Amino acid sequence: MKKAYKQFVEQIDALALNTVMLDPGDIPALGEVLKSLEAMEGLLGRAENDALCGLVRGMKGFIERVILGETSDLTPFEEAVSRLQEVSRRIASGKEMREDFTPLLERLSGLPVPLTAAGGPGDRGDKREEKPGADSKAEASPSMLGEEDIEIISDFVSESLENLAAIEVRLMELEQDPADLETINAVFRPFHTIKGVSGFLNFHKINRLSHVSENLLDLARNGELGIDGELIDVILDSVDVLKRLIDNVRNTLDRGSPSEGEAEIDGIVSRIEQIVDHARDGSRKPLGELLVEKGVVSRTDVEDALQVQEEEPGKRIGEILIERDKVETREVVSAIREQKRCGAHAPLQVKVDTAKLDNIVDMVGELAIAQAMLRQNDLIKRSGDQRLDQITNQLNLITSNLQKTAMSLRMVPIKNTFQKMLRLVRDLARKAGKEVQLIMAGEDTEIDRNMVEELYDPMVHMIRNSIDHGLETPEEREAANKPRQGSIHLRAYHKGGNIVIEIQDDGRGLDREKIVDKAMARGLIGNKEELTDAEINNLIFQPGFSTAQKVTDISGRGVGMDVVKSRIVEKLRGRVDLESIPGQGTTFFIRLPLTLAIVDGMIVKVSGERYIIPTLAVQESFRPRKNEYHTVKGKGEMIRVRENLLPVIRLDQALGLNGNNGSSEEALPPWEKLVVVVENQESRRCLLVDELLGQDEVVIKSLGGWLNNVKGIAGGAILGDGRVGLILDVAGIFNLVSGGA
Numbered sequence: 001m002k003k004a005y006k007q008f009v010e011q012i013d014a015l016a017l018n019t020v021m022l023d024p025g026d027i028p029a030l031g032e033v034l035k036s037l038e039a040m041e042g043l044l045g046r047a048e049n050d051a052l053c054g055l056v057r058g059m060k061g062f063i064e065r066v067i068l069g070e071t072s073d074l075t076p077f078e079e080a081v082s083r084l085q086e087v088s089r090r091i092a093s094g095k096e097m098r099e100d101f102t103p104l105l106e107r108l109s110g111l112p113v114p115l116t117a118a119g120g121p122g123d124r125g126d127k128r129e130e131k132p133g134a135d136s137k138a139e140a141s142p143s144m145l146g147e148e149d150i151e152i153i154s155d156f157v158s159e160s161l162e163n164l165a166a167i168e169v170r171l172m173e174l175e176q177d178p179a180d181l182e183t184i185n186a187v188f189r190p191f192h193t194i195k196g197v198s199g200f201l202n203f204h205k206i207n208r209l210s211h212v213s214e215n216l217l218d219l220a221r222n223g224e225l226g227i228d229g230e231l232i233d234v235i236l237d238s239v240d241v242l243k244r245l246i247d248n249v250r251n252t253l254d255r256g257s258p259s260e261g262e263a264e265i266d267g268i269v270s271r272i273e274q275i276v277d278h279a280r281d282g283s284r285k286p287l288g289e290l291l292v293e294k295g296v297v298s299r300t301d302v303e304d305a306l307q308v309q310e311e312e313p314g315k316r317i318g319e320i321l322i323e324r325d326k327v328e329t330r331e332v333v334s335a336i337r338e339q340k341r342c343g344a345h346a347p348l349q350v351k352v353d354t355a356k357l358d359n360i361v362d363m364v365g366e367l368a369i370a371q372a373m374l375r376q377n378d379l380i381k382r383s384g385d386q387r388l389d390q391i392t393n394q395l396n397l398i399t400s401n402l403q404k405t406a407m408s409l410r411m412v413p414i415k416n417t418f419q420k421m422l423r424l425v426r427d428l429a430r431k432a433g434k435e436v437q438l439i440m441a442g443e444d445t446e447i448d449r450n451m452v453e454e455l456y457d458p459m460v461h462m463i464r465n466s467i468d469h470g471l472e473t474p475e476e477r478e479a480a481n482k483p484r485q486g487s488i489h490l491r492a493y494h495k496g497g498n499i500v501i502e503i504q505d506d507g508r509g510l511d512r513e514k515i516v517d518k519a520m521a522r523g524l525i526g527n528k529e530e531l532t533d534a535e536i537n538n539l540i541f542q543p544g545f546s547t548a549q550k551v552t553d554i555s556g557r558g559v560g561m562d563v564v565k566s567r568i569v570e571k572l573r574g575r576v577d578l579e580s581i582p583g584q585g586t587t588f589f590i591r592l593p594l595t596l597a598i599v600d601g602m603i604v605k606v607s608g609e610r611y612i613i614p615t616l617a618v619q620e621s622f623r624p625r626k627n628e629y630h631t632v633k634g635k636g637e638m639i640r641v642r643e644n645l646l647p648v649i650r651l652d653q654a655l656g657l658n659g660n661n662g663s664s665e666e667a668l669p670p671w672e673k674l675v676v677v678v679e680n681q682e683s684r685r686c687l688l689v690d691e692l693l694g695q696d697e698v699v700i701k702s703l704g705g706w707l708n709n710v711k712g713i714a715g716g717a718i719l720g721d722g723r724v725g726l727i728l729d730v731a732g733i734f735n736l737v738s739g740g741a
Contacts, residue, residue: 008040008044011036011039011040011043012040012085013330013333014036014329015036015037015040015084016082016085016329017318018032018033018036019033019074019078019081024072024073027067030063033063034063034067037056038060041057044056051101052084054101055080055083055084059077061108062076062077062109063077069199072199076107077108079104079107080104080108083101085330150253152201153249153253153258156197156198156249157246157250160198160206160242160246161243163190163193163194164190164243164246165416167187167191167235167239168236168239168423169419169420169422170183170186171187171232171236171239171423172422174187174227174232178226178227178228184217184220184227185221187235188214188217188218188221191210192214194242195210203245203249205245205263205265206242206245206246206260209268209269212269213238216231216275217235219276225275231275234272234275237271238268238272241263241265245261245265248261248263286317287318287332287335288306288317289302290335291321291332291335294331296335297326297327301321302317302321304324305317305324305326318332318335358410360406361409364402364403365406365699366699367402368399368697369699369718371399372696372719373720373721373722374392374395375720380392400697403697408446410449410450411449412446412452413447414442414445414446414501415443415444417456417459418440418443418490419440419443421438421460421463421490422438424460424464425437425463425467425488428463428464428468429467432468433473434471434472434486435474435484436471436485436486436487436488438487439488439489439490440489440490440491441489441490441492442491445493445499447492451572454572455590455592457563458563458568458590459501461563461564462503462561462588463503465561467488467505470507470508470586471486472508480583486505486506489504490503491504498574498592498680499591500590501592502587502590503587503588503590504587505585505586505587507585508585509580509584509585509586510536510537510578512533512536512580515539515540516531516536516539519539519542524542525539533580537579538578540561540578541562541565541576543562564576568590574591574592575589575591576589576590577591600614600615600616600695600696600697601614601695601696601698601727602614602676603693603695604689604692605689605693606651606655606689607652609726610693610723610726611651611727612726612728613678613687613730614714615695617678617679617680618677618678619684621674621675621676621692622674623671623673624639624671624686626669628641628671636648639675639686641675641677641684647686647737648670648675648685648686648688649685649686649737650667650688651687651688654712670686670688673688673690674688674689674691675687675688675689676689679730680731680734687733696719698719698725699717699718700716700717701717702715702716703715703716711735712728712733713726713727713728713729713732714728715727
């Protein structure tokens with residue numbers, strides 16, 4: 001038995017060496033692996049080890065699937081080989097084996113069966129008896145598509161497009177830091193995933209292009225190929241072609257016959273293969289050199305092995321060194337793995353239908369409302385039961401944590417949207433003949449996922465304008481004593497209850513004289529009309545307005561800035577402002593409301609009604625003294641707050657409560673009310689309220705289509721007693737009273 005285990009250890013060490021160099025397309029090598037596994041199974045049979053026998057049989061089944069083309073990802077097999085090495089050494093040293101191979105066996109045997117014998121969508125029966133030489137290019141009949149097939153292909157399309165978007169982002173990072181191995185691996189992995197699944201579904205063009213792209217990146221991560229702008233361009237081109245192929249699959253899926261279309265890939269494949277061939281003929285560090293650097297063998301040993309290899313060309317250098325007892329198998333395997341530099345696995349993710357997430361958020365909101373009503377119930381308040389109090393407090397804590405977790409499901413970092421701009425800036429700068437760098441800050445700022453899609457196009461329009469109109473050419477910048485390379489800053493942050501996104505360039509700034517002349521020519525303003533700088537700036541948001549002297553493929557048609565404003569103002573209930581200094585640049589400010597379904601608010605009473613003021617907008621509250629109250633020319637009311645005079649807003653008048661149309665007659669003086677100081681866009685006001693009822697987290701409810709755009713009101717909330725309170729929109733209140741001044 002001991003002899004059988006010793007032979008088994010030798011067999012598994014040899015298998016580990018072959019596995020590291022194994023290629024899924026090398027059928028002869030796969031056949032040799034299969035023979036090794038059969039020999040190992042026989043040895044384990046003599047040792048009467050059923051557990052290891054079962055694992056080896058699972059590995060045999062896996063290799064059979066690889067030979068049949070059912071999978072090309074060898075990761076489960078490599079894990080099984082490593083596991084066998086560990087276990088066999090423990091057994092050989094006399095230790096007891098207590099191993100559960102069930103998860104590993106599931107990975108080895110749980111692979112999906114090909115959709116048809118030809119590999120196309122259709123019959124899901126087991127066709128492994130059919131020969132691999134069957135016509136793998138046969139097209140499936142539309143009638144063969146079942147619901148499960150459609151779902152598999154649909155998932156492949158959506159996940160592949162997500163992977164390609166991730167590749168684009170990572171490539172921009174890689175261009176900034178070409179030596180970052182983790183970024184190279186992060187680009188490599190999505191290509192590997194697309195290659196594997198497309199091969200299973202028999203999308204040959206996608207599989208071929210992703211495979212050669214993967215080879216290119218494999219050389220880069222092995223250090224055999226340097227990463228430069230030309231290489232990034234080639235990979236980006238392959239991404240573009242893959243997008244077209246996958247879009248074709250998506251567009252033809254509804255017709256029951258998914259197809260990659262007629263897109264040509266030979267050109268890009270040829271470019272990539274030429275780069276790969278050139279790199280492989282170049283300076284790859286030999287295995288022997290690596291072993292010498294690691295101090296495992298001497299240079300003389302390697303030179304002797306090379307002489308043997310000349311006499312026996314079929315042998316690898318590692319095999320010769322092992323046979324001559326110059327190095328242990330695991331040292332060779334370790335060196336080869338280091339040579340390959342395999343990256344870490346990506347973190348596991350679970351995809352969930354957004355409708356399900358929204359339903360969870362809604363239910364958690366209802367739970368929060370019910371919990372608040374329970375907490376404020378008179379019977380609960382009057383109860384002296386200590387145990388009931390403990391249970392209620394625990395329920396409050398659990399509900400609060402559940403609220404925060406549920407709300408986080410709606411939020412996504414704006415980082416992905418920002419990073420999509422990296423390639424946009426790169427491509428537009430090249431087209432415009434300019435040098436531009438994009439500098440990002442605040443990428444971790446979270447934003448409602450529904451807002452992200454609506455925000456993408458406006459940001460694209462503004463960055464296009466910054467590159468085409470704002471930034472000068474390198475020669476113009478040098479003449480103006482500026483760096484040749486222009487800068488665009490992209491920032492995101494929270495301020496005054498809003499999410500603020502800044503897009504700033506250091507270009508020439510707005511030419512206000514040209515803007516005025518164009519506006520006068522189009523009849524937008526009168527000849528003698530005097531405008532402030534802000535009013536002139538806002539003219540660029542007029543439909544069709546452009547000061548460009550020529551139309552380019554980047555911008556200049558006057559289409560875009562009006563779309564920016566309408567989308568942000570109408571769809572997102574936000575605001576767009578800009579500042580511009582001639583010769584120094586322009587900054588756009590996109591201010592968006594926090595659209596969290598749960599908001600922390602201060603509950604106030606005004607004329608018998610309750611309102612919620614978002615606490616992010618609240619600075620302080622107090623009862624003013626009589627000597628702090630002032631009027632301006634008998635009209636505007638002001639209150640001195642920390643040596644500053646702030647305008648007063650009487651909420652009852654602003655909201656038209658009790659039939660009050662704005663008259664201050666018979667109104668209580670401010671010193672008989674309470675003041676809540678609120679801030680919006682660096683402006684502060686004093687809101688007069690009757691009473692402060694406390695602070696609470698409330699669930700935002702839409703007021704419905706007819707009441708959705710009521711100025712000054714952001715939504716409603718069901719309070720603890722079951723009654724409705726309205727949530728105030730501080731920016732809207734400011735505009736109601738003073739037009740946003």
